[in-house]
Amino acid sequence: MTLVQSLKRQVGGLSVEVPNRPPLVFPLQHTAVNAHIAGNVSRVEITQSFANPFTTTLEATYVFPLPDQAAVDEMELRLGERIIKGSIKKRQEAQQLYEQAKQQGYTAGLLEQERDNIFTQSLANIQPGESIEVMLRYTASLTFEGGDYEFVFPMVVGPRYIPGITIEDERMGGGTAIAPLTRNQDTDLVPDASRLNAPILPEGSRSSHDIRVTVTIDAGMPVQRVVSPSHQIQVEQEGQTLRVQLAGADTLPNKDLILRYQVAGSNTQATILTQADERGGHFALYLIPALQYCPDNLVPKDVVFLIDTSGSQQGDPLWKCQELMRRFIQGLNPDDTFSIIDFSDTTRQLSPLPLPNTPQNQARALHYIDQLQAGGGTELLRGLRAVLNFPLVQPGRLRSIVLLTDGYIGNENQILAEVQQQLQPGNRLYSFGAGSSVNRFLLNRIAECGRGISRIVRHDEPTADVAEQFFRQINNPVLTNLHLRWEGAGEPPIMHPPTPPDLFAEQPLVIFGRKADRVSGKLHVSGIAAGGKRYQQTFHLQFEATGQPAIAQLWGRARIKDLMNHMMSGETKACVAAVTHTALDYQLLSPYTAFVATSEEARVNPQEQAISVQVPVEMPEGVSHVSVFGGAAAGALPAMTATVTPAPESLRSFSAQSIVQAVVQSVDRLVGSNSLPQRTQPRTVRLYAVSSPGGQDAESSFVSETVGERLQIVSAAGFAQREIAQLTQRLQSLPVPIGFHGKLVFEFQVANGRVSQVVLDELGLNEQTSTVKKGKGIVIREIRRSLLTWQPDPSINTTVRLTLRLQ
CATH class of the missing domain: 3.40.50.410 (von Willebrand factor, type A domain)
Known part of the structure; x- marks a missing residue:
C-alpha cells in the first residue's frame, strides 16, 4: 500500500479528495485569538489547536500571517496538562534543535519568521489521535487615522507570485525561465519561495479550521462607534470596557479582521508610555499634532x-x-x-x-x-x-x-x-x-x-x-522637516525612526526610544507647519520600573525594523549581528531568531514511519481561484510535503525575457517579453552598454564582461579544495562590470545542497584603492545571486567565509 493510499484510508472526514493529487489533510482544527487593548497598545494571545487524525506519527507545518509590526515574544506548547515554554535561539541553532528532537522521537515545536508578516509553525512527532496546542503572544501598536483607532488581525497569507529563475533551472543550464504565479520553487530573486506559499483549498471546499476572536478594549475613557468593515461582530459593554467578538456565522479564516473605534475627548492629545529594566529606559511617544490642512497652500x-x-x-x-x-x-x-x-x-x-x-x-x-x-x-x-x-x-x-x-x-x-x-x-x-x-x-x-x-x-x-x-x-503635508532633540544628562536615547517622516493630515507621529542609563530628560519635537509656521513641543520623560512592560518589546521591534531597512539590497554582517543581538536581548522573533520547544522525553518511536503535512488554507475572500491557478479545474497546491509537485503546465502563468534582456539581467535583472523561452546552455556573455535612454537606469550604463581570471578566491574557510575549485569555476563565468577591483568578503551557510544567508562583511571593503566599494551594488548583487543559486554537494554542512579579489 502506498503512502497516499494509506492516507486515503486513514483520514476519513478530515480530507478533501482532489483528482490526481494527494488528499488535503487538516491537522489544524481551531484558532483562538484573545486581544487586550489598553490605550495605544494591544497584547494578543493566539492558540492554535492541532490534531493527528492518523494511526501514524504526524509532523504538521502551518504558514500563517501576523501583523507586520508585531513584536512576537512568547511561544508555548501544551501537551495535555503540561506546558512547555519555548526558548528564543539563533535561527540555525533552533532549526538544528528541532531536527534533532524530531529524529530522536521528542515532540517539538519550531516558530520561524519568513517575512515581517509571514510565519511558519512546525510541530514534529504528534502522536496518533493526539491534540496539541501552540500558544503565541505578541505586542503591537494600534494605528490611528482620521479619528479612528484601528486594530487589525490578519487570518490568511494570500498566494505570492514568485519571479525569477528557478534554482533547479539554473543548475540544469536554463537561463531565462521565469517562475509562474504561486509556484513553490526557490528562485534567484526569491531564494526562500518554497516557504511562503501554503497549499490553497480547491474552490468550493473548506477545511474544518475555524477561528474565534475576542478583543477587549480598555481605553481609559468612553469608547464610541465600534465598527468592523470586514466581519460581523457582537459588542458587550461594562463600564468603559468593551468586549468584541466575531459573530458565530463569521468564523472562516479567509480575510483580515479590521476593528475601528473612537474614544471620547481630544484626538490631539499626546500619549507617552515608559518602561525601565536592566536593559535601560524605554519610551513610546504617540503624538497627533493639532494641525489643519491648509487648502490655500496647494x-x-x-x-x-x-x-x-x-x-x-x-x-x-x-x-x-x-x-x-x-x-x-x-x-x-x-x-x-x-x-x-x-x-x-x-x-x-x-x-x-x-x-x-x-x-x-x-x-x-x-x-x-x-x-x-x-x-x-x-x-x-x-x-x-x-x-x-x-x-x-x-x-x-x-x-x-x-x-x-x-x-x-x-x-x-x-x-x-x-x-x-x-x-x-x-x-x-x-x-x-x-x-x-x-x-x-x-x-x-x-x-x-x-x-x-x-x-x-x-x-x-x-x-x-x-x-x-x-x-x-x-495636497500638502501638515508638518515637515521634523527634528528630535534630547535635553538631559548622559548619552541621548536611541530612537526609531531616527529621522521622523513628514506628517500628513490626521496622521500620528510615533517614536520609540531607549536610554541605556535610564536618566530622565526632555524630548523636543520641532518642525515646519503648513504655511511656514514653526512647530515645537516638549515632552518630559521619566523612566520607572512600574511602567508599561510592552514598551521595551515595541522598541526592540522598531530597532529590528530599522536595521532590516538597511539591508533591503542585501544582508551585511554588522546589521545581521545587530538584529540578532537585539532579538535575543528582547526575546523577539526575527529573520535570524526562532522559538523552539521540545518535550522532556521521547514520545514516539523514531524508527517508525511518519507523515509530514502542510496545512492547507483558504483562498482570501474576493480572490479568484481561476485567475491565480489559470483554469477552472485548478485546485490547491499539494499539501503533502513529501510529494509536492508543481502545478500542471497548462495551469501556469509564465513571463519570459528577450535575448537582449537575458543578457542585461546579468547586470540589472530586467524582466522582458511574454513568449515562453527555449532552454539554452550556459554561455559566456560580454556586454557593452554605454548608455541608457533618459538615464533610466544608471546601473545599466556600466560596461560588463565575463570576469574570467580577474576574479580570484583568496580563501574559502570551511571548504575543501574540491569545493573551492567548483566555486572558482562558477564565479569566473559571472558577468560583472569592468573597471572595478578590490576585495570582498562573504559569509554563508551550506546545508542540504543549498547555500543560504549570504552576508557581506563590509570590513572587507576597507582598501583605500578599492573601486569595488564604489560600484558594490552591482558587483555584490551578482556574486550574491550566483552563490544563492549554486547547488553544492548535499553532504556538505558548514559555514563558509569566502574572500574574493577582483583584479
Whole structure:
C-alpha cells in the first residue's frame, strides 16, 4: 500500500479528495485569538489547536500571517496538562534543535519568521489521535487615522507570485525561465519561495479550521462607534470596557479582521508610555499634532498612478482599484498633471508624457481605466521601474506616485531596495491595497521608503471617504522637516525612526526610544507647519520600573525594523549581528531568531514511519481561484510535503525575457517579453552598454564582461579544495562590470545542497584603492545571486567565509 493510499484510508472526514493529487489533510482544527487593548497598545494571545487524525506519527507545518509590526515574544506548547515554554535561539541553532528532537522521537515545536508578516509553525512527532496546542503572544501598536483607532488581525497569507529563475533551472543550464504565479520553487530573486506559499483549498471546499476572536478594549475613557468593515461582530459593554467578538456565522479564516473605534475627548492629545529594566529606559511617544490642512497652500503636482492588473486582481480587487482610480482622477486639482501605468507581465501606459488635467484628458483617462483587465503575473518591479523613470515635463514639480495593488509577491526586498535607491528626492510614493487580505508589510514599508502614506481598502468598502482623505493628505503635508532633540544628562536615547517622516493630515507621529542609563530628560519635537509656521513641543520623560512592560518589546521591534531597512539590497554582517543581538536581548522573533520547544522525553518511536503535512488554507475572500491557478479545474497546491509537485503546465502563468534582456539581467535583472523561452546552455556573455535612454537606469550604463581570471578566491574557510575549485569555476563565468577591483568578503551557510544567508562583511571593503566599494551594488548583487543559486554537494554542512579579489 502506498503512502497516499494509506492516507486515503486513514483520514476519513478530515480530507478533501482532489483528482490526481494527494488528499488535503487538516491537522489544524481551531484558532483562538484573545486581544487586550489598553490605550495605544494591544497584547494578543493566539492558540492554535492541532490534531493527528492518523494511526501514524504526524509532523504538521502551518504558514500563517501576523501583523507586520508585531513584536512576537512568547511561544508555548501544551501537551495535555503540561506546558512547555519555548526558548528564543539563533535561527540555525533552533532549526538544528528541532531536527534533532524530531529524529530522536521528542515532540517539538519550531516558530520561524519568513517575512515581517509571514510565519511558519512546525510541530514534529504528534502522536496518533493526539491534540496539541501552540500558544503565541505578541505586542503591537494600534494605528490611528482620521479619528479612528484601528486594530487589525490578519487570518490568511494570500498566494505570492514568485519571479525569477528557478534554482533547479539554473543548475540544469536554463537561463531565462521565469517562475509562474504561486509556484513553490526557490528562485534567484526569491531564494526562500518554497516557504511562503501554503497549499490553497480547491474552490468550493473548506477545511474544518475555524477561528474565534475576542478583543477587549480598555481605553481609559468612553469608547464610541465600534465598527468592523470586514466581519460581523457582537459588542458587550461594562463600564468603559468593551468586549468584541466575531459573530458565530463569521468564523472562516479567509480575510483580515479590521476593528475601528473612537474614544471620547481630544484626538490631539499626546500619549507617552515608559518602561525601565536592566536593559535601560524605554519610551513610546504617540503624538497627533493639532494641525489643519491648509487648502490655500496647494502646490501644483504631477501624479503618476501605477495599477496592478495581474491575475490575483481579477474580479472584486480590480473593480475596487478602478473605482478608486476614477475618484482620484476626478479629484485632481486644476493645475495638476497626471498619467496612468498598469502592469502585470507587461506594462502599458495612458500616455508617454504627463497630461494636463483638462476635461478631455480626464475623459480619456476614465475610458482607459474602464478597459483594464486582469491577468498574468505580478511583475511589480517592471511596473515600478516604468513609473520611477516616467518623464517629468516640468522639472521641480512635486511628483506623487500612487500604487494600487494587493502586494501578492515574494520579492519584497527587491522592490523596497529599488524605491530606496531610485526614488528622487522630494518625490513621494503612496500605496493603496485593495482586497480582504493584502500584503500589508509590502504596502506599509513601500510607503515609508517613499515618504508617503499607505491605506488598505477592502474590496467591498466605500471609496468616497478614502479618496477625499487621500487628497487632503497628498495636497500638502501638515508638518515637515521634523527634528528630535534630547535635553538631559548622559548619552541621548536611541530612537526609531531616527529621522521622523513628514506628517500628513490626521496622521500620528510615533517614536520609540531607549536610554541605556535610564536618566530622565526632555524630548523636543520641532518642525515646519503648513504655511511656514514653526512647530515645537516638549515632552518630559521619566523612566520607572512600574511602567508599561510592552514598551521595551515595541522598541526592540522598531530597532529590528530599522536595521532590516538597511539591508533591503542585501544582508551585511554588522546589521545581521545587530538584529540578532537585539532579538535575543528582547526575546523577539526575527529573520535570524526562532522559538523552539521540545518535550522532556521521547514520545514516539523514531524508527517508525511518519507523515509530514502542510496545512492547507483558504483562498482570501474576493480572490479568484481561476485567475491565480489559470483554469477552472485548478485546485490547491499539494499539501503533502513529501510529494509536492508543481502545478500542471497548462495551469501556469509564465513571463519570459528577450535575448537582449537575458543578457542585461546579468547586470540589472530586467524582466522582458511574454513568449515562453527555449532552454539554452550556459554561455559566456560580454556586454557593452554605454548608455541608457533618459538615464533610466544608471546601473545599466556600466560596461560588463565575463570576469574570467580577474576574479580570484583568496580563501574559502570551511571548504575543501574540491569545493573551492567548483566555486572558482562558477564565479569566473559571472558577468560583472569592468573597471572595478578590490576585495570582498562573504559569509554563508551550506546545508542540504543549498547555500543560504549570504552576508557581506563590509570590513572587507576597507582598501583605500578599492573601486569595488564604489560600484558594490552591482558587483555584490551578482556574486550574491550566483552563490544563492549554486547547488553544492548535499553532504556538505558548514559555514563558509569566502574572500574574493577582483583584479
